[in-house]
Amino acid sequence: MEINQKKLEFYGGEWISFIPFLVFLVLIITTTFKFGSISDGALWIPAFMAIIVGFFFAKNKKDYSNTIIEGMASKEALIPVVCWLFAGVFSRILRDSGLALGIAGIAANMGVGSTAFTIISFIACAIFASATGTGFGTIATGMGVLYPAAVALGAYPPLVAGAIISGGAFGDNLAPVSDTTICSATSQGVDVPGVVRSRLKYAITAGIITIVCILIFGPANATSGSSVGAIEYNPNTLFMFIPVIVTIIVAVKTGDIIIATIIGSVVGVITGVTVGLFDFVQIDVINAAKPAIFSVYGEGLDRTIGGVIQTGLSSMIQVILLALLLFGSIAIMRNGQGDVKLLNALNKVTDTRVGAEITISVMIITLSALMGLNAPAILAVGASFAKPLGQKHGISPYRVANLMDAQSNTFVYSLPWTPAIIYTLGFAADSSAPLGALDIAPFVFYAYAMLVVMFATIFMGIGQNDNMDKIKKVKNA
Numbered sequence: 001m002e003i004n005q006k007k008l009e010f011y012g013g014e015w016i017s018f019i020p021f022l023v024f025l026v027l028i029i030t031t032t033f034k035f036g037s038i039s040d041g042a043l044w045i046p047a048f049m050a051i052i053v054g055f056f057f058a059k060n061k062k063d064y065s066n067t068i069i070e071g072m073a074s075k076e077a078l079i080p081v082v083c084w085l086f087a088g089v090f091s092r093i094l095r096d097s098g099l100a101l102g103i104a105g106i107a108a109n110m111g112v113g114s115t116a117f118t119i120i121s122f123i124a125c126a127i128f129a130s131a132t133g134t135g136f137g138t139i140a141t142g143m144g145v146l147y148p149a150a151v152a153l154g155a156y157p158p159l160v161a162g163a164i165i166s167g168g169a170f171g172d173n174l175a176p177v178s179d180t181t182i183c184s185a186t187s188q189g190v191d192v193p194g195v196v197r198s199r200l201k202y203a204i205t206a207g208i209i210t211i212v213c214i215l216i217f218g219p220a221n222a223t224s225g226s227s228v229g230a231i232e233y234n235p236n237t238l239f240m241f242i243p244v245i246v247t248i249i250v251a252v253k254t255g256d257i258i259i260a261t262i263i264g265s266v267v268g269v270i271t272g273v274t275v276g277l278f279d280f281v282q283i284d285v286i287n288a289a290k291p292a293i294f295s296v297y298g299e300g301l302d303r304t305i306g307g308v309i310q311t312g313l314s315s316m317i318q319v320i321l322l323a324l325l326l327f328g329s330i331a332i333m334r335n336g337q338g339d340v341k342l343l344n345a346l347n348k349v350t351d352t353r354v355g356a357e358i359t360i361s362v363m364i365i366t367l368s369a370l371m372g373l374n375a376p377a378i379l380a381v382g383a384s385f386a387k388p389l390g391q392k393h394g395i396s397p398y399r400v401a402n403l404m405d406a407q408s409n410t411f412v413y414s415l416p417w418t419p420a421i422i423y424t425l426g427f428a429a430d431s432s433a434p435l436g437a438l439d440i441a442p443f444v445f446y447a448y449a450m451l452v453v454m455f456a457t458i459f460m461g462i463g464q465n466d467n468m469d470k471i472k473k474v475k476n477a
Helices: 014-035 041-055 061-072 075-097 099-109 114-132 135-152 157-174 179-187 192-221 235-254 257-274 308-314 317-335 338-347 353-371 375-392 397-408 419-429 437-443 445-460 468-476
Strands: 279-283 292-297 304-306
Touching (some): 014 041, 014 338, 041 061, 041 317, 075 099, 075 135, 075 257, 099 135, 099 235, 114 135, 114 192, 135 235, 135 419, 192 397, 292 308, 304 308, 317 353, 317 419, 353 375, 375 397, 397 445
Parallel strands (some): 279 292
16 A cells, blocks of 8 residues: 555554554454444444544644545546456346356255355456456455345355355455455565465365355255245346356456446447346336336436446445445545554564464454455565564465465454455345345355465474475576
């Protein structure tokens, strides 16, 4: 995140730069215990109040103001916002076309149960994310297509959402084109293909644990669902697989979710209108038999624009506002050098190989969880802290890269305030099964499985010599 290079000074020192996060978390916890699960829109107030409280601790109010603006206007903040807008429209086109009901109907007719379909959703999202390297793009596709289909089959909504997010985390961890893979490898001076090959054992193990957890929790939480052959659907909805396939192909080839969803949306509109799933325009139509891409209704100054595209854009407003407020808090913490203070404190407690790996893990987990972002956490820790710690204790740089990447894909995908959860809420909000942040968090099994796997390897000494022979050959060449 590019923010003001001038340090933001606080009364009480660098640790006070965490105040916005602490206030935000306290308000979330208090609100949740008082009122139960809360939506992303209800999180606006804690996020806004957190920034207000931090204002009174800043020595220079103007610098504080500029830091908020720079954080919200940073590239890291705007990229997901833009992605959400285009993905939101694409997802809405698929949702209103009835494709999810078609998928559910086929699955029911084939005898696929809700638990099996949830596992299929995880595997499909893991493959898609591994090919594209985008967790957000995976969540958009999964929540737009697989989530409503699984719910129609009787699957437990939080479990399905958790499986979809888990698939995104799997790919974010493993994909060669993922920003976390690139950042972790380059920060340690090693090649991306070698890093991916050496981390495969961790990702697959965590993936298997995820599937086992779904098998355990799926049947226990499933509803009666729909019996085989009980789901009626319009066969023409299956033509909407065309934009889905086109979008996946474009995303894999370009690695750009905006390009993919723009093309997917255009193909989706053309396909949907051609096969009769949508009207292109409706004017003053009441109780229309099918949705419209654009609709106009009302009279005079009360005339209103609606339709699939408008609904897709408006459905992302809540998540965008919350994300911008959180990026303001992230900028305050980073410009106040609270992250540096934290890293320096953790760096002083290492004296063994196990201690070094635990410290690197805690650094990455803490920063990524606070920021809700994993690549910046890796950049903050990688070259300055993790690399010298690894060299000091003779740990393979491939191991250090894998440790950082794996641990950065744990709580960043499962804590209620993180963009991944908030993004998921946006897609679930206008579905037949809306969710709260705390509904989903316990079921992002991959995040917890990876956490267990990596800490187990730390204590068992697994991976510390990954590709050491290759490194020695390079040095001797």
